[in-house]
Amino acid sequence: MEFTFLGTSAGTPTRSRNVTGLALCHTGPKPWYLIDCGEGTQHQLMRTRYSVMQLRAVFITHIHGDHIFGLPGLLTSASMLGRTEPLDIIAPEQVRRFINATIENSDSSLSYPLNFIDSEAPDFYWQDQHVAVTNIALSHRVPCRAYVFTERNLERQLNQGKLMADGIVAGPQWGDLQKGRDVLLDDGRLLRSDDYTHQYRTARKMIVGGDNDTPDLLQEACKGAHLLIHEATYTQDVADRVGPWPQHSSAQQVARFAHSAGLPNLVLTHFSSRYQSAPGGSPHINQLAAEALQHYKGHLFLARDFDTYRLEKDFRLHRLNGH
């Protein structure tokens, strides 16, 4: 599972950080998934290997502008490129109204269908051949969700001893069973893939949070999760000065939660535009890392635009090449 940050700034863009967007894929960039779509997401994508033509679904955490204002441009550009594949938009109902009003008032039309799926539905569940997605209600100024991505259809290993013992000779059926398909033999026997194969590893599970002032809401979802990507808008002292109104998390809060949940990997993102990345800048972005490291002993990363990560099958998280 690989993902690339398209934006890591909260509220407004800075010269080095765009507003929120995350590109995620399971095995190569076809298909891929977009989580949130701040203004300029289509511009950022031009500097990655992801194309709107192969985008399978967009998951929106909540309706704030820095998470959705890139949708109109992304959707209409895909149309100008001639996309015909349907696109799933998983989002609160207001995003459907925003998109429809935008299309209606800008003389736009799309060359492909949009399937709107209500992210706030109590029974929300989405899947394709690679991933299953559920979500968790967070605490923010508007309804907001974290998305939980769990991989599906893991590789299977054939139990060759059992196959041979049952007199099933090597052939195309073995391949079908290994791919998880049940097989009907000419003699009428039905062979169940589950009886002749086993999955030799555990599915990777990662959580992509939205804006949230109560990381503890993710406690249950984090059981067995290998990675959490969560906002850390401020250091604790700034959060205290700003007060509770914005309903964001501090680095300390998230780090404490991740530690108590036993999460092996934590990536912080969605930093207030006040934090500087340039050497000597103040307040410096490293203050967020320093604060988090005091409370979290797992593998910690601070996201930067265009940084690409891979969550390996053994659950280690690597940062690959950046921009």
Added chain:
Amino acid sequence: MEFTFLGTSAGTPTRSRNVTGLALCHTGPKPWYLIDCGEGTQHQLMRTRYSVMQLRAVFITHIHGDHIFGLPGLLTSASMLGRTEPLDIIAPEQVRRFINATIENSDSSLSYPLNFIDSEAPDFYWQDQHVAVTNIALSHRVPCRAYVFTERNLERQLNQGKLMADGIVAGPQWGDLQKGRDVLLDDGRLLRSDDYTHQYRTARKMIVGGDNDTPDLLQEACKGAHLLIHEATYTQDVADRVGPWPQHSSAQQVARFAHSAGLPNLVLTHFSSRYQSAPGGSPHINQLAAEALQHYKGHLFLARDFDTYRLEKDFRLHRLNGH
């Protein structure tokens, strides 16, 4: 009068050109005017000297997405920065609906008032202390306008001989008269500025076109104009291949028109994303310049993102530093 291109690509952004936006000012960047606002305009502004805090008015030529999708982010970012000054939005009625639907469905609110002014009203006229603005209906797939900017309140020269002959001694009144203000003397005499001063130069006049397949519509407006900024989406051969549907102009069409209108300065912009700027790229952007030069003998420029121009008081057009 100075202006900076924030985007020079038609329809979709490219890696080196954003979609349409132009920053214009009369005397320094406070106040300034924005003509069109494609997605990413606020990002481009971060690389110029223009701030949304000093923006006086936004002029929208037409409702297509590549000219308006940057408005939601620009307006809400100005609010997050604490703007309180009212902002004029001169645009077709649908832009008001687009902005209102966006604000409503994204839990946004603005810290300052928006004044929507219908750009399609038959008696459209706008002014501040620096410029007077009228507009001209163009021919495109949707109603579209060119904006004509003419400077106001030109410097006046005192007729000192007449002042002294009339016994008006040098003092603060001279300053008032020179600034165009009439003065009431203690003895009851009313001195009219127009009687004691004269404007020693002609007002600069520049036209910023929108999308348009019929440059001739600007014939009347171009009389006495010193500069036209106009789209040239294609070379003529590409325009012929694409056919009339998009309702854009070719470089040849605009150049011929500018020549017949006797325009001293012409800047082409809004180039199809197929045109490449890198050496060796094909089709190359220089094809547009080469075509225009065959038909236009005035001062021709091809716009690039972040290029800044100054229209001097003697009506010469200079390209200043770029990015």
